[in-house]
Amino acid sequence: MTSRLMTMTARLDTLSDEHRERLMALAHEVRYAAGARLFEERERADRFWLIREGDVALELRVPGRPAAVIENLGQGSLLGWSWLFPPRRWHMSAKALTGVRAWEFDAAEVRRLCEEDPRFGYVFVLACAEVIGHRLEDARTRLLDLYGPYGSGLPR
Template identity: 55%
Template sequence: MTTVTTPRSTRKLPAEYRGRLMSMAHDVRYSPDTRLFDEGGRADHFWIVESGTVALDLRVPGRRATVIDTLGAGELLGWSWLYQPPVWRFGARTVGPVRAHEFDADAVRRMCQADPEMGRSIALWVGEAVVRRLNAARTRLLDLYAPYGSGARG
């Protein structure tokens, strides 16, 4: 285990649970253009990005994988580990060098089962990331494939 700073993405977790979660982190580094996981693969880890950028992509039949979102410092990478079956719903690759805090999904799930209130807090935290990712995916796919785009005005 390593001593880690508090990523902004975990600030919504109560301090006790945030500390317990971060105590399980392992620091990792990835080179540019490293494939972290593929859609449909077993989701057995997740990360909080410390620095760098990760591109999330989605397979689209008859086309190349489409980047649907990018994640940067402080953001949660990977939510599929929390839901059954634990398979990746998107794919991910590093855009440049990435440093991150990596977590073993099985260990975190066991900790959440042992402390249901912590489990509830983690589920709500991860659920917020799910909503952001699905909204980003919807908007990106509408921009790419709908006749008139998403209609979003910036």
């Protein structure tokens, strides 16, 4: 498996057992039915999830067009990173494609843990940053596929 294909769950294996236990102590299990909206672009980002089962579509609003599906996330994926940075608003929307089971985390609690334990914070935020970088690259590629000169989004 390449590092690009590694899940967030695998990236969290870089945490010590103590740090992983402290993080997971903040988690609670949630379930969403297929079709449920987990969050909407521009709304307040106050939580995030690690997907245990199911698939979630990340969507981006495109003015004058239907929302573009940027990426489908599955087991082991981090869902939501906008909670890390002010103004803490979602950059995309998320919809459950299937039934979803996930661990949900309160963002303020995790940020507090990062501040209290800088070693944990460094490793955790580095794992999130790697996901963010790949997610932004994927979004760019997907938008070029959809709306670039050869994409279906523009008249020929």
